[in-house]
Amino acid sequence: MTAVTEPIHREIEAFLYREAELLDARQYHDWLALLSEDVQYELPQRVTRERSQGEGILDGTGHFLENQWSLRKRIERLATEYAWAEDPPSRTRHFVTNIRVSPGEQQDEFLVRSNVLVYRTRGDDPTYDILSAERYDVLRRVEGSLRLARRRVLLDHSIVLTRNLAIFL
Amino acid sequence: MTVTAQRVQGPEEYLAAAQEKFLQRAYLLAGLFSDPEIFRLEKERIYARAWHFVAHESEIPRPGDYVVRYVADDPLIIVRTESGEIRALYNMCRHRGMQVCRAEAGNAAFFRCPYHGWTYKNTGELIGVPFHREVYGTEGLQRGEWPLISVRLESYEGLLFVNLDPEAVPLREYLGEATFYLDFYLKKSTAGLEVRGAPDRWIFPANWKLGADNFIGDAYHTAFTHRSTVEVGILPVPDANFHKDGPQAIVGPWAGGYVPNLPYAALYPHLIGAMRANLTPAHHAIMDHDLWQSHSTLFPNLSFLNAPGIMPGTPPVAYFTIRVWRPLGPDRMEIWSWYLVERDAPEEWKEASYRAYVLQFGTSGTLEQDDTENWSSITKVAKGQLARTIPLNYRMGLDHLQPLTDWPGPGQAYPVDYTEYAQRHFWTTYFEWMCSNSR
Numbered sequence A: 001m002t003a004v005t006e007p008i009h010r011e012i013e014a015f016l017y018r019e020a021e022l023l024d025a026r027q028y029h030d031w032l033a034l035l036s037e038d039v040q041y042e043l044p045q046r047v048t049r050e051r052s053q054g055e056g057i058l059d060g061t062g063h064f065l066e067n068q069w070s071l072r073k074r075i076e077r078l079a080t081e082y083a084w085a086e087d088p089p090s091r092t093r094h095f096v097t098n099i100r101v102s103p104g105e106q107q108d109e110f111l112v113r114s115n116v117l118v119y120r121t122r123g124d125d126p127t128y129d130i131l132s133a134e135r136y137d138v139l140r141r142v143e144g145s146l147r148l149a150r151r152r153v154l155l156d157h158s159i160v161l162t163r164n165l166a167i168f169l
Numbered sequence B: 001m002t003v004t005a006q007r008v009q010g011p012e013e014y015l016a017a018a019q020e021k022f023l024q025r026a027y028l029l030a031g032l033f034s035d036p037e038i039f040r041l042e043k044e045r046i047y048a049r050a051w052h053f054v055a056h057e058s059e060i061p062r063p064g065d066y067v068v069r070y071v072a073d074d075p076l077i078i079v080r081t082e083s084g085e086i087r088a089l090y091n092m093c094r095h096r097g098m099q100v101c102r103a104e105a106g107n108a109a110f111f112r113c114p115y116h117g118w119t120y121k122n123t124g125e126l127i128g129v130p131f132h133r134e135v136y137g138t139e140g141l142q143r144g145e146w147p148l149i150s151v152r153l154e155s156y157e158g159l160l161f162v163n164l165d166p167e168a169v170p171l172r173e174y175l176g177e178a179t180f181y182l183d184f185y186l187k188k189s190t191a192g193l194e195v196r197g198a199p200d201r202w203i204f205p206a207n208w209k210l211g212a213d214n215f216i217g218d219a220y221h222t223a224f225t226h227r228s229t230v231e232v233g234i235l236p237v238p239d240a241n242f243h244k245d246g247p248q249a250i251v252g253p254w255a256g257g258y259v260p261n262l263p264y265a266a267l268y269p270h271l272i273g274a275m276r277a278n279l280t281p282a283h284h285a286i287m288d289h290d291l292w293q294s295h296s297t298l299f300p301n302l303s304f305l306n307a308p309g310i311m312p313g314t315p316p317v318a319y320f321t322i323r324v325w326r327p328l329g330p331d332r333m334e335i336w337s338w339y340l341v342e343r344d345a346p347e348e349w350k351e352a353s354y355r356a357y358v359l360q361f362g363t364s365g366t367l368e369q370d371d372t373e374n375w376s377s378i379t380k381v382a383k384g385q386l387a388r389t390i391p392l393n394y395r396m397g398l399d400h401l402q403p404l405t406d407w408p409g410p411g412q413a414y415p416v417d418y419t420e421y422a423q424r425h426f427w428t429t430y431f432e433w434m435c436s437n438s439r
């Protein structure tokens, strides 16, 4: 286990802010470079259940259930001339807060939780979409730099309130 | 052609004019995608009368399992009772109208109303009323007369349908010969299908008919709308126009299309024996032409899709999704998208198939993303006063295509999927349900 020192905490915070900046700027290839080769990127389904029956997070299901290959394919697609869903592109803003870091199970890994609020608008539509979620990340130090090795996004919605997830959280 | 400004016209008049234009020339008035008055009539004339898919049996396998589903605005608890029978209960307490179930899914022997505590068995029977004798007198309330309202529920091959109209024809009669085509989706294995997870649900600003219209017969859009997905190599097809030369078939409330040169055996090596055993010689004849049944819609708003996908390290896979275009308003819909797979498919195949679905369909799907963009754009412009009068062209194939004479299945089939016979069928059916003169 690698202890979480104050400089490490700050480094992780900077990593998450940098990542959010790349997503909002749609610099997706640079974003992909921040992910480890064996990255798992997941956003499971969620249903409302009675309190006694848990949080209603459905394991093994996904609005996203991705690895590096499928994320790359999504990103390559967005770069084609025919990706109508994001051309003209949405304007997004990722607000990342409540960052909590603890040591990971492996040497050089950290468990990082953060809250994220994504604001999205499209075209001249006066309305906007807001997605709210908590993210459970595993960050790993690879050859000196941090990489996102796992992300599990738990959306605070059971119905997704945006026309598509052509964006990442 | 000239476009005249819109006169003041009620919805009945507009519908009648739209129907006439459509039947005579296959021109569709765009106001049908946005008019609030017409939407109100759709709820009355279509949603309160037609059969609607609400769940697959595998979503509620055990006694007490329930899911809450909707027909437009009407909420229903679809529940398996202790005897194993499945019921559709209107989710409204008979005392003051509170929802007796406020989760989306779960398991319950009873539904207890939070407001004053009336308690219903999962059969709908009212079994508990607090202070019963004191508040309703010694005669008491006739509890037997106040159950949750049961709505008609009938099933076909694991698909559960409800109908709000007690007078409607039975489901099997409504489906008629459409079952032949549904069997291609539902009877690929003797083990049956299972739903993975819950349906994906998302809301966006588009009219529900655009989903139904697209899935019933719009093979044409794949070549352009979905070109990006083909270009990056996640569809095992040579070109984005892969649908062009597959036939289109129409029968009763159903129509759909095929992909040519894509044998079932290539996509489902593990199922091909069961398909032969389960299906009829007419199905075999279609399969022997290497035709793969892909998209379709069952009127009004239930669509089906088989699509192919690529996952690294495995041969091409396929996935199956069922979707409901739930109307929330003239300009708002909620998509419900189920992923289903044969129970006895190999585990690795199931996993690859599900991942291919997530990559292409559902909220984040690359194919679905571009569809929703198109439909919300159409809905937005259809609100214009001039748009109400602008005819849209539904004439593809009308002047030069003849029906196939040797099609093995029921109904009519046309030689190519780049035609609008199926979409014209959807709208003809729509006008039959909507126009007072044809009811």
Ligand code: FES
Pocket: B093, B094, B095, B096, B097, B098, B113, B114, B115, B116, B117, B118
């Ligand atoms: S509203 Fe349900 S008990 Fe009164």
Ligand SMILES: [Fe+2]
Pocket: B214, B221, B222, B225, B226, B367, B371
């Ligand atoms: Fe499409």
